[in-house]
Amino acid sequence: MQWDTEKYTKHSQMQFKIGNLAIDKLNPKPGENILDLGCGIGNLTTKIAQLVENGKVTAIDIDDKMIASVKQLIKEKRIDNINVLRCSGTEISYKHTFDAVFSNIVIHWIRDLNLLFKKLHSALIESGRLTIASLYTDPNNPLEIEPKENQLTKISHIELNFLKDFIKDGHYKDILTLQEFQEYQPKVNKEIVYKTYTVDEIRDIIENAGFNNIDIETRQFEISFNDLELFLDYRSSNLWIYFLAYFPEDKRPAVISKLKHLIRDKWYEIPEEKKEFPVKEKWPVIFISAKK
Numbered sequence: 001m002q003w004d005t006e007k008y009t010k011h012s013q014m015q016f017k018i019g020n021l022a023i024d025k026l027n028p029k030p031g032e033n034i035l036d037l038g039c040g041i042g043n044l045t046t047k048i049a050q051l052v053e054n055g056k057v058t059a060i061d062i063d064d065k066m067i068a069s070v071k072q073l074i075k076e077k078r079i080d081n082i083n084v085l086r087c088s089g090t091e092i093s094y095k096h097t098f099d100a101v102f103s104n105i106v107i108h109w110i111r112d113l114n115l116l117f118k119k120l121h122s123a124l125i126e127s128g129r130l131t132i133a134s135l136y137t138d139p140n141n142p143l144e145i146e147p148k149e150n151q152l153t154k155i156s157h158i159e160l161n162f163l164k165d166f167i168k169d170g171h172y173k174d175i176l177t178l179q180e181f182q183e184y185q186p187k188v189n190k191e192i193v194y195k196t197y198t199v200d201e202i203r204d205i206i207e208n209a210g211f212n213n214i215d216i217e218t219r220q221f222e223i224s225f226n227d228l229e230l231f232l233d234y235r236s237s238n239l240w241i242y243f244l245a246y247f248p249e250d251k252r253p254a255v256i257s258k259l260k261h262l263i264r265d266k267w268y269e270i271p272e273e274k275k276e277f278p279v280k281e282k283w284p285v286i287f288i289s290a291k292k
């Protein structure tokens with residue numbers, strides 16, 4: 001996985017809005033020691049660091065570019081109570097260290113959530129707390145991941161069809177050979193997924209890890225785009241990251257261009273009156289609070 005931090009900064013208003021609500025729920029207090037799992041570019045991390053004042057924040061992230069970006073932000077803001085580490089949340093080995101664990105829009109990228117929550121449980125002091133915001137599976141509002149040919153009036157259907165069949169339909173051919181693609185596959189980090197769970201599934205995982213007083217709130221957020229190019233750029237900054245991880249890094253800009261080109265062409269074929277516009281995206285978000 002390799003995030004484009006510039007694009008992420010430009011398109012992460014939604015993550016930031018949700019993250020700020022999650023910080024309110026975390027309610028960091030002066031002197032506390034807090035772990036920020038999947039800190040990204042660090043705009044929430046620095047806010048927490050300021051709230052804990054003479055306390056400390058440990059910010060971890062698996063992505064090199066995100067780590068470089070958070071380090072740069074800390075330098076610019078001259079903050080001296082954040083410790084930054086490049087590692088996966090499933091690799092940590094802290095014991096009774098943190099007053100609280102915080103994480104915003106991260107856990108759907110992690111394959112082994114049972115392991116993750118056990119590690120987070122161990123990392124907390126007795127009576128430490130957990131505050132997590134993430135995407136979840138809302139059975140009343142399922143994600144449309146199986147588009148039907150006759151439903152191609154929605155941009156998300158067009159997009160998902162191209163993502164699904166990009167290799168099968170040979171769209172890679174002017175970017176890399178099939179052999180180059182296949183040779184790269186063993187290097188893909190299989191720990192990274194794009195997977196969401198229902199409320200009950202998440203509750204079970206957290207309970208099994210040993211947490212108590214689990215409180216779950218769900219909310220729908222919506223983001224709307226009047227401009228096709230802005231929408232495509234936004235999608236390449238988040239959802240496509242998972243897909244792009246299957247290509248060598250130097251080929252990813254060409255894959256993004258190709259995808260945009262394919263989606264654009266298909267979209268322009270649709271008669272204006274049938275197009276669903278503005279493009280809307282719903283985010284089913286879960287806020288989790290729990291105690292050790």
Ligand SMILES: C[S@@+](CC[C@H](N)C(=O)[O-])C[C@H]1O[C@@H](n2cnc3c(N)ncnc32)[C@H](O)[C@@H]1O
Nearest residue numbers: 015038039040061062063066088089104106109
């Ligand atoms: C959508 S971004 C959210 C970043 C930040 N929390 C925010 O709200 O802006 C997801 C972040 O999770 C990180 N991530 C994904 N899997 C991870 C893992 N196993 N351990 C640590 N960080 C991970 C990614 O590298 C990325 O920076």
